[in-house]
Amino acid sequence: MKQTEEQTRVDFKMITFTLAGKDYGIDIMKVKEISKATKFTFVPNAAPFVKGVYNLRGDIISVIDLSIYFNLQNTEVENDGIENMIILRLEEHVIAVIVDTIDKVVGITSENIQPPHPLFGDVNIKYISGVVENEGRLYVIFDVERIFGNEEPVEPINTADFRTQESTVSTAVNANKEDVDIGFIEETLITFLSFHSSPVNQVWIRNRFEAWKKQKGDNIQLVNEHDAESYLAPFSSPFSGTFWSNEYAEKVASFLSEGHTGNFYVWNPGCGSGYESYSIACMVKNKLPSVHLKIVAHDNDLIRISTAPGLVVPQSSLESHYDRFLTEGKKGIQFNKEIKDAILFEYHDITHDNTLPKLDLVVMRETVSYLVPDRQNYIFGVLDEMMKPGSLLVLGANEEPLNPDAWNKVENSGVAAYKKK
Amino acid sequence: MRVEYINPFVEAAYNIMHEVLQTEIVRKDLYLKKTAQPVLGVAALVGLAGDVEGRVLIDMNQSTATKIASTMNGEELTEMDELVMATITELANMITAQAVTKLFDLGFKFDLTPPSIFTGENMQVSNSNVEALIVPLEMPQGLVEINVAIRERM
Structure with missing residues (x-):
């Protein structure tokens, strides 16, 4: 009775295989397919556990020998160098691992998975998600996302990992x-x-x-x-959350290289009520009049950002360089259509997925410091991916990039910014 | 999501629900959800195209759906039948259409797809790279979530 009950509650399936005579398992949801292959293309100077690369129907994937990776006794391959491969689909990429023999698919109840014992000798414990017994055999289940994914194994120190330890x-x-x-x-x-x-x-x-x-x-x-x-x-930086002065805007503008044409994309996360986004728009329009400007301004404070698109400005608070961008509206003085059309205000949490064009300028002052370190890493990853080479990053006056090697610091009388290498 | 889109959806959802149910509707705080999210049980989906791309999902559990359909049809319905589904579909259509009309007046052009309805348990919906705005509306019949995910074409 108990047997059938357990069989009906199979909620975890794994592919089982052997390495140096012992049984292991990998979550079937991570496995794309299994295959046999030979003659991998050797990659010079690769780590010893990398067998080479393999052409999987047009996609080039790396092949990793698990027994070398885990320092296990490598059994000799008998059948003319034909290797058993498990092809894994991880969150970030697809790779193949070589194992000795592939056994079968085993369905188990995830409750029966025991946590790994700290005394496990042959395979580093942080790569194991558990151990399970099935039909008299003990399977060690690998956490392949941790082994080969970009996800860092959980470290007790939660400092950002861009800096050296x-x-x-x-x-x-x-x-x-x-x-x-x-x-x-x-x-x-x-x-x-x-x-x-x-x-x-x-x-x-x-x-x-x-x-x-x-x-x-x-x-x-x-x-x-x-x-x-x-x-x-x-x-906080000068003019944080308010309109930039002429002097400050000119200093920032001095970092922008002349001769931009075509589209000029700006990202302004943490824009709040939009004062800074308008300042940036006017600054770029003054400095680079011929570009097609698009500013994407994000904030997750709905109350503040909801007033931003129709912002009414008390003119007394503005210096003369804003004059030509202002117009008298029904509600009072507002920015003109040219400026408004250039800014897209979005209610958005930047710690979620960000869909952005390739960026020429990012103004993110006192924003990342208010995110948890893991999300700070994520945001700098986004910048790394989405900012064009030579584009400009403006952080808060007291902030520095997490990955200092990727940037050249530029300064103009007290105002600093970072140019992407 | 673009700030200008938020109010039309909130107002349309509130107005239509109030109009068809003739009861007090409480709007709770709006929030953003990451891409993949569970669905309560009955989800009416309307696709949006035009200047933007995205979709609107009207989401509630089965008991709420039957109660709302009962009120709208003026008869007591007890299970998720054809009539309940047709009623919820129509509700989704009305809300989205009113929001799109309001948006059109503001200068944004949207096209709608015919609504489709999904029912089941343990469902998830995921749109790649778009986060969803959730407008929760509380009423005597239960909780209805208006789930809007719209992305600008860039």
Whole structure:
């Protein structure tokens, strides 16, 4: 009775195979197909476990020998070098792994999967999602997404992985009182203002801590939201959340190379009520009058962004360089059609999927610092993919890119930005 | 999603539901969902094309669907039959059509596809690379979610 009950609840199927005489399994949902092949194309200077590449009906995929990868005793291939391959479809790519023999498909109840035992010798434990028994055989189930996917194995340190581990190691070693204090402050900033310390803002956080200590003496801890806000107050850039001054706009514009023609795409995540997006539009129109400008402005604060498309401006707050872009509307003074048509305001959470054109300029001031470190990584990945070479990134005055090697810093009397290499 | 699109959908959903059910409708906070998301059980889908591409999904569970259909038809319906499905389909059509009319007045041109209805359990809907705006409406018959995913053509 119990047997049938369990059989009906098969909710996990795996392909089983052997490596050096032991049984292993891979989740069938990750397996695209199985196949036999020989004569892989050798890749010079590849890691020893990479057998080469293989042409799978037009797609070139890498072939990895699992027994070499896991340092297991390699059994000799008998039948003329024909290898058994399991072709895996991972989230990011398709690869093939070579195993000794492919056994069958085994259906099990996922509840019966036991967590891996820490004493597992032959295969590193973080690559195993569990162990399961079926018909008297014990199968070790590989977590192939962790082994071959881009997903990093879960590390206890959740610092951004663009930087070398060196800095984190050295901080851990000199864990003195000051580090503990900064650690507390960083925690509090997350709690009250969802501000996440990371390599984007770490330099500023350290410097600010010195100033804060001088100001507050012994009483340095942040006890409430008000304290957290005053700690962060100097973090914001000039003209954050408001119209840019002529002087500031000209400094930023000086980084844009002349001679742009055709489309000019800008991304402005965290645009809030849109003041900065309009400032950017006017700046680009002044500097590069002939380009076809398109600004994609995103914010996940519905209340603030919903006023942005029809923004009414008190003229007194604007300097003269905005004049030619303003027009008298029914509700008051607004930006003219040329500027409005150039900006697309979208209610959007940038930590979700971003659909963007290839970008010439990204203005993202005090935005990434308010995302969890994992999403900060994701956003810099998006920039890496979507920004054209030579395009410009403007971060907050106290922020730095996560991947400093990918950028050339440019400066003009106190204003800095980053050119993509 | 483009800010200008949000209000027409919220207003149309609210107005139509209020009109056909003649009852108090409470609009809860709007939010954004990532691409893949579970569907409550009965989903009426209307595709959008034109200046944009996307779809509108009117989503509710089966009990809510039968209760709404009962009210709209003025008779007591107890199970998900042809009439209930036809009624929910029509509801989706009305909401989307009114929203599209409002959008047209603002200068955006949308075309509609005929509505189709999906029922079942444990369903998920996923649109690649578009996040969905969720407009939850609470009424005595239950919860109805208007799920709008629209992407600009670039």
